[in-house]
Every structure is written in C-alpha cells, then in structure tokens.
Amino acid sequence: MAPSAKQSVNSKSTVALFVTCLVDLFRPSVAKAAIELLEASDLVVDVPLQQTCCGQPQYNNGDYESARRIAQQTISLLEPYDVVAVPSGSCAGMLIAHYPKLLTGEWSDRATALAAKVFELTQLLASLSNIRGPTVSMGPIAYHDSCAGLRELGIREEPRELLKQAGVEVRELDQRDVCCGFGGTFCAKMPDISAKMSDDKLESVRRTGAATLIGGDLGCLLALAGRARREGSHLQFFHVAEVLAAKAVGAGIGENEG
C-alpha cells in the first residue's frame, strides 16, 4: 500500500500494539521493546488484552471460514484506535494486504479502513520525525528481510536506517530477497525442504562475518535459531525492536537465560 494512503501519525495518536501471538508466547521482550520505542516518540501506547492471533494459520492452511471469523474479531478489536503497530511484517501484511480480500461486503470495507491505520513497527518508527532511540553498542549484525515485509509491505530501508541511526553496523546478506524456509506451518509440513532453505540462509549469514542475525519477524527468527541450535551453531538471533531498544543483551532467541 502506498504510504500516501496511510493514516498520518502524530504525537496525539493512540497506538494499539498488536503484539502477535509468537511475541506473546515466545519473546515478550520484543513487545516491551516496542512499547519503549513508541513511547520514546511520545506516542500513547495501549495493548488490548483481548488480542490473540491474526488467523494466518487458518488462512494459509485454507480454512478460510475460521480465518474470516478471526479477522472479524481482530478488526473489531483494533478499529477503535488511531494507529496499530505490529512488530512483524507477516502479521502486519495479513491485516493490511489479506484481510480486505479475505472478507466481503461491509467487513471488507472495515478491513480496508483498518489497513490504512496498521503499520509494521519499523515502518511506523521510521515515519516518525521525533524518533529518539538509545545508542546501541554491539558488533556488526546481518539483517534478514522477511518475505511478507519485503514484498507485501515494501519494507527494506526502514529497519536499516533505524539501526544505522542507533549506531549499529548492518551487513547485507547475499540472496537477501530469498525466503529463510519458515513459511508458517510450511516448516512443520515440509521440514526437510525447510531445513535446506534455512541452512542456505544461515550459510549466507556466516559469509557476512557477523555473529548476530537481526530480523523484524519472530517466525523467521525462531525457525532459523532453532535450526542453528540443532546444527550446533553459535550465531545469535534478536528481533530488531530488541536491538533498537538496547535490549539485545543477554540471551538471544533459543539461548539459555541462565
């Protein structure tokens, strides 16, 4: 969607954080980092407690009927807000690009209206003129573009700009527009193919010489970290929000907290 079609965001806007189910269950620090970053830009952040999942598992497995009901629930929950921030290109893409075509009639109109207010987190942060994040001290990182963010939402420069502003050196992957093999339930249905794709991606990360991979989608990061752990790799994995909020310290994704 063209940025011009988007809701304008100012300091009086109330932002709903749609944390996404994976962040909720696996990596609460991403949600905490997102709240800090949004509040640092003088936005008022609210986290609707009734949120669950955007319905991608149903949608992508062809259970359109369930996906529609979940979409309606999510739209009803989020449409009262001025702005919705989502720390995931995939889930933001579901709300922005897929809800309107999944639903019909009045619900499709409501989905389209909501889509104009939904932002992937780094796109929202990069669009704010008064972004004030901490300076981050860490070694060079490699950045993984998630496919939905890249191709459905056109996110490419935003996370890199934010990371550079925070003082982080970003190294580019070769084959950076190629999928990491996660693909939602794809990775469980076709594990051997998925593992091969993850191995190719991890090899690409190694070639950058960076010891840390950063991305904007926890799904990709969980799958890549899980594969790296299985193969005995010591690469570290963090979500971009954690880095920007200077929370990418201690245990990375799939690492022991103790």
Add this chain to the structure above:
Amino acid sequence: MQQRSTDFLSEASRAIQDSEHAHFREALGTFMPTLRDTAVEEFGGDKRFQALRLQFKAVRQHALHHLGHYLAEFAEEARSNGSQVHFARTGAELNQRVLEICAAAKAQRVIKGKSMVTEETALNAALEEAGIAVRETDLGEYIVQTAGETPSHIVGPALHKTEAEIGQQFLDQHRLGTRELNTAPEMVAEARAVLREQFLAADVGIIGANALVAETGYSMLVTNEGNGDLCANIPDTLIVCTTVDRVLPRTTDAMAMLRLLVRSTTGQPITCYTSFYGGPRRSGDTDGPRQVHFILLDNHRSEILASDYVEMLECVRCGACLNHCPVYMSAGGHAYGWVYPGPMGSILTPLLTSLEASSPLPDACTACGRCEAVCPAAIPIPDLLRDLRAEKHQQRITPRRWRWGIALHAWLVQRPRLYRLFTGLGTGFMHRIAKDGVLTRLPLAAGWLSARDLPAPAKETFLNELRRTES
C-alpha cells in the same frame, strides 16, 4: 508420464540428501535469477516491467474472455493458408490425431522440438508403441530422452544434470570411438552432428508453440538452437501441438509477449531464433513442409477458463517462477512428480490431473511471493496455491490431524480469556522442560522438531504478565 506427485516429500528429501546435486541446484538458484533480474534492470527496471506485464495481462485476459472468437479466427486464417486445424479434447485424442497423421504419411521417423504439451499427453510413448521412432532434438530434451529420464524444468529440461554427467552420457551412448569430451562446446558439437542425420531422415516434424496469432493463422516459436526450424522445414509433414489458451489476437501482441517471455526466461533481449509458421510450402517455395497440422488441445483448459484459477491460463511458460523459487531449487523438479514442476506446476498439476493425486503440491510454498514478483503474466501464484489449499481443506484431502489442529487453534483464539489461560499453562510447562534455551522433544511438534530445535517460550506470556502487573 506416470504421475508420482503424492511422493513429493520423500522425493524432495532424497534430492536434498544427494548433496552433489543439491549444491548444483543451489548454484543454479543463485545464477538463474540473475539472468532475469539483470535483463529486467537493463530493460528499464522493475517499473517498466510492471507496466509491460500489466499491459500484456490485459491482452491475455481479453483473448481468454473471447477465446471462442479468436480460436475461430485462427482456424479460419490457418485453413486459408493451407494448414489443417484439429481440436483435441484430451491428451489421448491429441496422440490419436498425431498417429493418424503419421499413418497417412507412412511415417517411420518423427523428430520433435521441445513441447511441454506433448510431455503432458505422453506422446512419445504413444508413438513408440505404434512402432514409430521419435527423437527429441532440443539439446536438453535429447539428453533427457536418451538418458531415459523426464524434464526437471520446463525451459531447461536437463538442468538437473551436471556437465560431467552429460559428457559421460554422450561418451557411452554415441558410438564414435575414443575421444575427449570435456567442454560444453564439444558436447554441443557432438550432439549437433548426431542429430543432423536424424533431421535429414525424418518423415514428420512435431513442434510446440509459444503463441498462436489469430489474425494471421500463424504459430510462433522461440528457440536458441534452431532445432524447431529444422523440425518444421525438413520433413514433409509438420505438426504443431499446442493448447487452446495460447491464442493471441494480433502479431503485435506476440511481440509484446516476446519482450517479457525471453527476458524472463534466459535474460536475452530475444532468442536466437524467433519463427512464425505460416502453413505448407507455396508454389515457388524451395523448401518447407508440404502439409501443416495444428492440433489444439483442451485437456481441462476450458474448465480452468470457467474457474477461479483462470489467471493460470495467462502463464507464458517462461520458468521464472521455478528459477526464483527456493522450494523448487531445494526439492528439484523431479520431486513434483509430473510434467510441470515448481510454483506454476503446483497449480497446474492439480488442475490438469486431480487435487488428490497431487495433494502435497499446493503446500510446497512458503508464500514468499518471489514468483509473483517476477511473473511476466502477473499471476498471483501464492494466492492461487492458497485457494487450492482451501479446496483441499473443504474436500478433506488435508490430513485430519492438520484440519483438527487448525480448527482447535481457531476455536481457542476466538476465546481470548481461555486462550490466555491455556497459552499460559502451555508456555509455562514448555519453559520448565526446556534445556539450554530450547526444546528438542514435545508432543504434537514432530514436524518442527524433526529439523530444528524449538526455542523455549517465555516463562510467562506477555499478555499474562501485563494483566498481572496492571491489576
């Protein structure tokens, strides 16, 4: 060709374990997209590509919406050029018609240009069964045919084979004495010499078509080897086998197609040979076939035309979606188990055969969208694959444990309080049994855990923590 699409997973695993060929495909997966991407860049970039593909899509949509009209026009023009036009409802009908033409011509030897349509109808087997010798003349098809294999790619049939393998194959199969065969040019020269004799001895030539032009009654074919033209012009009888959806209204539309097709395929601005076949030789012509037949196959295209998958008929068979698909490059073309592999094949195979016989294919997609981004026909491939998954779900072809799992998850996410309670218990339990930050064993997670560890969930979910601290 015998369909084995239900074995997709095991065939893909086998292909991945064959590390030499897996590495080879990995290199192809890096190299092939650069051909197309560089060509599009030189052509004016993605913006121009977008504009051209939408313009061409409108032409295809128009032609398909008026398919009856343009097919009638094509047939009328072709007949007025002296060609014969036949329609075949099924693959068997097409094969039968070819056999009849061969019988009338008393043909013993047939030479063929590359044609995925005749792969679809298994024409070679039908010809051989009738005692007619058939020789593929596209270099890749020749390699695959003489190796007793099937194409792994719609444009590069032998892309699964290394240069060394092909060299050894030629040394074994061509009785040409002791010789060195180390480089691709040497192999090409040898194949050319061997094939030249077969061209000269053939009674019937069979080729495919990239497009049919209604206003002229001509067919268009692009090749880089010129073998199509030899098949078309040396034997007395030419048979063009293609499908009804290939028809374009005007020659200029075929030109628009060329700009997109060739760049998307090999990255060339144009192929070495772009030929239009206008009918039998006319009085005064010194060469050319004496008889030209067009056989236009339907084989479910009419059904697709009337379905929600109609955009699939706009496919130009460029292979860009294969080249850009990491699933295809990981699994290899043969894993798809039928004629058309990769993303386009994962849609076409269920539509041309049956969803049940190809049930894993619609799932062979991460919805990464790279195919759709490069498709010169702007086909929403991930959406069509998802729609096929919806049909699988409705028809209960999807395994029950998946359908129930998805339904249970849907039930739970529509009950936020229960969801928080249940996920709280689940993550707490998983957090406790995790070791070194990951889980390696867990009920109901066999798919994930077979290839990777599962990073441990949080001790407490974010929403539960928030609720606790806010209250």
